[in-house]
Amino acid sequence: MATASDDTKTKTATKKSARAAGQKTAKPTAEARTKRSQAVAAKSKAKAAKPAVTDKGLADLFEHALADxxxxxxxxxxxxxxxxxxxxxxxxxxxxxAHREETAGQIETLEAIFELLGKRAKAVKCDAIDGILEEGESLLEDFGDSVAADAAIIFSCQAVEHYEITRYGSMRAFAEALGMDEAKTHLEGILAQESAADTKLTELAEDSVNDAAAEYDDHDA
Ligand SMILES: [Fe+2]
Structure with a gap:
């Protein structure tokens, strides 16, 4: 039975023998070339004619992220x-x-960025953070009275921190692209606080909380 590798070998051999016989690989005909260039032209014409669905740009996305x-x-x-x-x-x-106090300061910093944009601060419901926090509350219901309560709290809080880090990281880059130096500096400040909070939680989990929870765990390995 001929295998795929046999087939490849046959094709390679045919190409080799064609080359050896001085034959050139068939070039597209003039008709085929014309058809192809007509298709490319039609495609770019359709692209150019496509009306803009919206005139929103990066500045609008930045403002949305800020409200978020x-x-x-x-x-x-x-x-x-x-x-x-x-x-x-x-x-x-x-x-x-301590991080709750920082969060109060971050709210004020975001208000300052709205001010830089000449806009009133507004909050837009964010399904992502609602989902993470809802999961955190349900984890508290399940583990709040267990030996793993602190580990579960850190587990939830780090999900929040990482969400914030990814969003502030993008926003910092948006501010840079938009030439908003003051906003960028503000965002870098918040980003540093979120990263430090995340590092602190990792240390707590790895240095004491996880081991303590494991030690008093009723389950056998
Ligand atoms: Fe925060």
Whole structure:
């Protein structure tokens, strides 16, 4: 039975023997070339004629992202007390409390960026952060009274931090592309706080919380 590799070998052999006989590979005919250039021209004409669906640009996307994060920060600020109340490790309580204070400052920073744009601060409902926070609340219901409560809180809070890091990272790049130096500096400040909060949570989880939860876990490995 002929295999795919046999087929390839046959094709290669045919090409080789054609070359050896001084034959050139068939070039497209003049008719085929004309047809092809007509098709390319028609395609680019259709592209050029396509009307712009919207005149929105990067500045609009930046403003949308700002409203999105304004909503996210306000929602995080309201949700953090539930996490702080459920937390047990004093260092985790301290870290979350400190980050809530930072969050209040971030809300003000976002308001300052709206001001730079000459706009009033507005929050646009963000399904992504709502989903992450809802999951956090349901994790608290499932693990809040368990030995893994602190690990679950860190698990949820780091999802929030990473979401914020990705959004602020994009926004920083948007601000740079738009030549908004002051906004970019503000966003870099927030980004540094989110990254530091995330690092602190990783340290807490890896240095004490996870091991403590594992040690008192009832389950056998
Ligand atoms: Fe934040």
């Amino acid at each position: 994060m304004y909503y996210a920060e306000k929602t995080i600020y309201k949700t953090l007390p539930k996490m702080i109340k459920a937390a047990d490790h004093p260092d985790l309580i301290a870290a979350l409390t």
